[in-house]
Amino acid sequence: MPCQLLRFLSGSKCLRCLFVGMLLLAPLWLLTGCGAPQTPAAGEGPNPAQTIENKGSDTLVNLALAWAEAYMALHPEVRISVTGGGSGTGIAAMINGTVDIANASRAMKPEEIAAAEANGITPVEFVVARDAIAVVVHPSNPVDKLTLQQISDIYTGKITNWSQVGGENRPIVLLSRESNSGTYVYFLENVIRLGDKESDLLFSPDTLLMPSSEGISAEVRQNPNAIGYDGLGYVTDDQKVIAVARDASAPYVLPSIDTVNDGSYPISRPLYMYTAGEPVGVVKAYLDWILSEGQGLVSELGFVPLAAEE
Amino acid sequence: MAESRLPDRATKSLAMSRPGHFRFTEFAIEALIRVLGFSSIGFVLLIFLFLLREGVPVFFEVPLRDLFGTRWYPTFDLFGTLPLILGSLLVTVTAILIALPLGVATAVFVREVAPNWAREILKPMIEVLAGIPSVVLGFFGMTMIAPLIREVLGAPTGLTAFTGAVILAYMSLPTIISVAEDALDAVPKGYRDAALAMGATQWQTIWRVVVPAARSGIVMAVMLGMGRAIGETMAVMMVTGNAARMPLTLDSLFRPVRTMTATVAAEMGEVAQGSVHYHALFGIGIILFVMTFIINLVAATTIFKRRRRGGLR
Numbered sequence: 001m002p003c004q005l006l007r008f009l010s011g012s013k014c015l016r017c018l019f020v021g022m023l024l025l026a027p028l029w030l031l032t033g034c035g036a037p038q039t040p041a042a043g044e045g046p047n048p049a050q051t052i053e054n055k056g057s058d059t060l061v062n063l064a065l066a067w068a069e070a071y072m073a074l075h076p077e078v079r080i081s082v083t084g085g086g087s088g089t090g091i092a093a094m095i096n097g098t099v100d101i102a103n104a105s106r107a108m109k110p111e112e113i114a115a116a117e118a119n120g121i122t123p124v125e126f127v128v129a130r131d132a133i134a135v136v137v138h139p140s141n142p143v144d145k146l147t148l149q150q151i152s153d154i155y156t157g158k159i160t161n162w163s164q165v166g167g168e169n170r171p172i173v174l175l176s177r178e179s180n181s182g183t184y185v186y187f188l189e190n191v192i193r194l195g196d197k198e199s200d201l202l203f204s205p206d207t208l209l210m211p212s213s214e215g216i217s218a219e220v221r222q223n224p225n226a227i228g229y230d231g232l233g234y235v236t237d238d239q240k241v242i243a244v245a246r247d248a249s250a251p252y253v254l255p256s257i258d259t260v261n262d263g264s265y266p267i268s269r270p271l272y273m274y275t276a277g278e279p280v281g282v283v284k285a286y287l288d289w290i291l292s293e294g295q296g297l298v299s300e301l302g303f304v305p306l307a308a309e310e
Numbered sequence: 311m312a313e314s315r316l317p318d319r320a321t322k323s324l325a326m327s328r329p330g331h332f333r334f335t336e337f338a339i340e341a342l343i344r345v346l347g348f349s350s351i352g353f354v355l356l357i358f359l360f361l362l363r364e365g366v367p368v369f370f371e372v373p374l375r376d377l378f379g380t381r382w383y384p385t386f387d388l389f390g391t392l393p394l395i396l397g398s399l400l401v402t403v404t405a406i407l408i409a410l411p412l413g414v415a416t417a418v419f420v421r422e423v424a425p426n427w428a429r430e431i432l433k434p435m436i437e438v439l440a441g442i443p444s445v446v447l448g449f450f451g452m453t454m455i456a457p458l459i460r461e462v463l464g465a466p467t468g469l470t471a472f473t474g475a476v477i478l479a480y481m482s483l484p485t486i487i488s489v490a491e492d493a494l495d496a497v498p499k500g501y502r503d504a505a506l507a508m509g510a511t512q513w514q515t516i517w518r519v520v521v522p523a524a525r526s527g528i529v530m531a532v533m534l535g536m537g538r539a540i541g542e543t544m545a546v547m548m549v550t551g552n553a554a555r556m557p558l559t560l561d562s563l564f565r566p567v568r569t570m571t572a573t574v575a576a577e578m579g580e581v582a583q584g585s586v587h588y589h590a591l592f593g594i595g596i597i598l599f600v601m602t603f604i605i606n607l608v609a610a611t612t613i614f615k616r617r618r619r620g621g622l623r
Binding site: 085086088089092111112115170171172173178179180184185188200202203205206207208209210211215218219222223225226 | 393467
C-alpha cells in the first residue's frame with residue numbers, strides 16, 4: 001500500500017518538479033559539504049605557521065582578543081583567531097591538537113596533563129597576567145567590607161541574612177559562575193576553603209549558578225539581596241565592590257591594580273596560556289610579545305600586568 | 311481502505327497515459343524516498359545508541375545510591391541527580407498547570423466562539439508565537455519577569471522555578487492550542503447540533519459536550535506540550551537560577567532550581583571527554599530521553615485510542 005501511494009504521489013507534476021529540483025540540488029550540497037572540511041586543511045598545508053588558533057577561558061577572552069588585534073596590526077601576515085568557551089574547553093582543544101594556544105584561568109589539572117601526555121603532548125605553561133576576583137553587591141547594600149572568613153560562611157550557607165554581617169534584615173542570595181568556570185574553582189579553593197587543601201567545604205546548594213559573567217552582573221544590578229563574585233575586569237560601575245580582609249585583624253582592601261600588585265588584596269590569581277610542547281615560529285614570537293610589550297594592554301582591560309610583580 | 315483504492319486508480323490512469331520510460335523514473339524516485347525514510351529512522355537509532363554508549367558507563371562508575379543522591383557537585387565527584395530530576399519535574403508540571411487552562415480556553419475560543427475573521431487573525435498569530443527563539447524568551451524572563459516576581463512575591467531572588475514555569479508555559483502554549491484545536495475540530499457537528507437542539511446554551515454545549523468529546527485530543531495536546539517543556543534548555547537555564555537544591559519545601563516553587571537540560575547544557579562544554587562527569591551528563595541525557603519517551607508513548611496511546619473509537623472520546 002505505501003508503494004502504491006508513492007507511485008501515486010510521484011505521478012503528480014508538482015511533486016515531480018520538486019524531486020527533480022532536489023536531485024539537481026543534491027550534487028551542489030555534496031560539493032559544499034566536501035568543500036568545507038578542506039578549508040582548514042588548506043590552511044594548515046601550505047603556510048601552517050601564519051595562523052594561530054587561541055581558545056579557552058572566558059575570563060581571558062577579552063584580553064586575548066585585545067592582544068590578538070594589537071599583534072595582528074603589528075604583524076599583518078599573522079592571523080590569530082580567539083574564542084572563549086572556558087578553561088577546560090581550551091585545554092581540551094589544545095590536547096586534541098585543534099588549537100595552538102589554550103587560555104586558562106587555572107593551572108592544568110593532573111588528569112589533564114596525563115591526558116595530554118597520553119596524546120603525545122607535553123603542555124608548556126606561561127603565566128601571562130594576573131587577575132583579581134572582586135566580590136560585588138547591589139549599590140544600595142550598606143555592607144562594604146567583609147573578611148574572607150565571612151565570605152566563606154556566606155557562601156557555605158552558615159550566614160544567610162545580611163544583618164549577620166552588619167547589613168539590613170534581608171536574605172542573602174548567592175551568585176556564582178557555573179561549576180566549569182575556572183573562576184568557580186579558584187573561588188572555592190581560595191575563598192570558601194580559605195586555601196586549606198584538607199577542607200571539604202562546598203558552595204551551599206542554594207547558590208545560583210549563572211552561565212555567564214553578564215548573568216551575575218545583571219542579577220547584582222537588580223537584586224538588593226544578591227552577592228556575587230567575578231573577575232575585576234568584568235565589574236561595572238553599577239555594582240558595589242566589597243573591601244576584603246584576610247582576617248579580622250588585617251586591613252580591608254579594595255581590589256585595584258596597585259593592591260593586587262603589592263599583594264595586599266587577598267583574592268588574586270595568575271592567568272595562563274598553554275602550548276602543546278615548546279612553542280616555535282609564529283606562536284613563540286607571539287608569546288614573547290605578550291610577555292613583553294603585550295603587558296601594556298593588560299591594565300587597560302582591568303587585569304593586572306606581570307612585569308610590575310616580577 | 312480509502313488509501314488503497316485511490317493509488318490503484320491513479321497509477322492505472324498514469325500508467326496508461328505514459329508507458330515506457332516512466333517506469334524507471336518511478337523506480338528511482340521510489341527508491342530515493344525509501345532510503346530517505348529509512349535513514350531518518352536510522353539516525354534516531356544511531357543517536358540512541360550513541361547516548362547509551364556514552365551514558366551507560368556512569369551507572370557502573372557511580373553507585374546507584376549516589377547517582378540518585380541529593381548532592382550535585384560534579385567538580386567534586388558528587389553526582390546526585392535527584393535535585394535535577396525533581397527540578398525538571400517541578401518546572402514542567404507547573405508550566406503545564408499554567409498552560410493547560412490558558413491553552414484549552416484559547417483553543418475553545420478560536421474554534422467555538424470567535425467569528426471567522428477573528429479566527430483568521432488569531433491562528434497565524436498563535437503560529438508566530440511558536441517561532442519566537444527561546445533565547446529571546448529567556449532574556450525577556452531574566453530582565454522583565456524575574457524582577458517582577460521578586461518585587462511582587464517578595465522572593466529573595468526572581469530567578470525561580472516559577473519564573474521558568476511561566477516562560478515554559480508560554481512556549482508550550484502554541485503546541486497545546488493547535489493540537490487541542492484540532493481535537494475540537496474533530497468533534498462532529500452533529501454533537502453540537504444535538505446539544506443546541508435540546509435547549510443547551512452555547513456555554514453548556516462547549517463545556518458539557520464538545521470539550522469532553524475532545525478529551526483525548528486535549529490530553530494529547532498536554533502531553534506534547536509537556537514534551538516540549540521538559541526538553542527546553544536555553545530559556546530555563548537563563549531564568550531558573552540553576553541552584554541544584556532539593557525542591558522539597560513548600561516555598562520551593564519560588565526558589566531557584568536546576569533542571570536536567572540546563573545542567574547538561576551548562577557543563578558539557580567544559581567536561582573532559584571520557585571522564586565520569588562526561589558519562590554522568592550523558593546519563594542525565596538517558597534519564598531525560600526515557601522520561602520524554604514515556605510522555606510521548608502516553609500521547610501516542612491516546613491518539614491510537616482516539617483513532618480506534620472513530621475520532622471521538
